[in-house]
Amino acid sequence: MATSLLLSSSFLSSSPLSQPRRLTSNVPTSCFPYARTSAKLFLKPTHVPSCSFRFCHKIMAGTSIGETEEEGVEPVTVGEDSAAFDLGQQKISSWIYFGGILGVVLFLLDVVWIDNSTGFGKDFIAAVAGVSESHEVVMLILTLIFAIVHSGLASLRDSGEKLIGERAFRVLFAGTSLPLAVSTVVYFINHRYDGLQLWQLQSVPGIHQVVWFSSFVSFFFLYPSTFNLLEVAAVDKPKMHLWETGIMRITRHPQMVGQVIWCVAHTIWIGNSVAVAASIGLIGHHLFGVWNGDRRLASRYGEAFDTVKRRTSIIPFAAILDGRQKLPENYYKEFLRLPYLSITMLTLGAYLAHPLMQAASFRLHW
Template identity: 80%
Template structure:
């Protein structure tokens, strides 16, 4: 009975945070002693020491978990992929975000001069050239998507080889420099011609439809933009990498961009209800379904067994791995969404909704 009394008295005489650290070190020290020398008894002096943990102690914590009092979140040690949307303000450099802002401004300026501005850019000429292939807006829409998809997926497929030749940052600039103008052309053409197809149904006057589709569209953006997990890499401020994400939205589906695109397409097609919307949706969904196969192929080649592990406990179809028990959600799963990237998506999505009239007006003024 003496030992527990001594331990209790010892902890009660030190500050709250120190007690947490003491108990954590106590548990970790015991586990270290057992792990490193399971036959001999642990050294009493080591157990109650508050010295800086040794290298062996830190290693042992990977094998035996002992959470201190007051801990509210424990890290899943079974993860082999990366923690999605993790964002630590302490690790951010102001200079990096200044570079990001400058690069973004330069990219938008160059894009406007070289592609968007009808007096200097080639965007209008590109649209006119494609439009000469057919009088059908549906066909032109599909051709624009096919061109974008071919370039985007093709360059992604050759990424490994190209990065070895010119480097990660240079290839990211080349990739964005070609893909971005094609994406802008595709979006502008859709906005300008979305109501020029054959009307197939009309549900815009049905009560509740607008609210339901707005909610679906809002949700789609949480799936559509996992690129917000690494914005500095998107702008090539940090060296671009191929990431094996495993938490957050990835627990629901391994291919969130595909799921988000399907939701977005269905919502807009139901609302617009004509042949142009159907054609655009068919093209975009087909492109993203190809991306599912191509993405898995590239991740398998890059990460090998780690990808197979992630693949085994995730799914393409949303919630499938959760429902069949392959994906075990942590008790504090909601914490994986209370992060700055997801808050950024929320703000940008709401901003884009209210900016719809501006985007539509700007697209119309281009006369593409």
């Protein structure tokens, strides 16, 4: 997902428990610590291996995997607590390492890809642009190339990590996807007004506020793919997470929803054929990602993912409205966390930096 990669992520109770019934799965002896409040039981996820989640979710509830919980009792969390951030567990050395890696990556990206005198980015754009004189066609091809590489490598993650290790595969994944993402975004910025004008709504009262607010909200959906930045940079060992709280209660595929919101907002604002082509490509990629993401999580987590899938939805709020998802008391607290404060600041910063991004893209002449 080109736009979210470059610009672009939240997120707890029972009457005394009855005698637990026999579980249908083998359960490891070490599991989540748990706590009670006056009304319900909930689990407090801590840092444990992700492979343990499929076994730990029903221990204290006394039900088999997927079994319906008693009425009035909040379902026990199966997956991980989204955007949980414990400042006390952070190591200064890890963030210094992260800063160093980020600097090296940006330097290499500039030399190898962005700089027109040394990089291959300009030649790549020229090769794709040589296929057609239509900016719409070029935009779709660039998005398609990125989607094939990005989703293709994601689909090969299990076998790739077994072959070369989690960190090495993350470096390969990011090192391949990031240049293609930059090329796609820069081309869009430079040619966003070169297409056929289909409508002009920028002068309509209130439209700027609607587009701005929609774009701002979209990043709260786009963010969950990168809850742990240290994993993104391979400082921490990368994992495939099964998130369940926070925005996942609203939609199981927040990246797709955020991308749709972003695309619709920007297409309404720009109103031409290039924006439509970019939106078709990006939304199509993310709709494929819905199927591919569910397939990969089902393969990795099995019955635990089936449980999450039953009580979440692809369409926002659908599981809440039909009663499959019950929001906990003080649900808003799942969003009052440092990662979401960070994404708020970064989103506002990206908006204010629009002129700088446009000027930098124009200087590349892609």
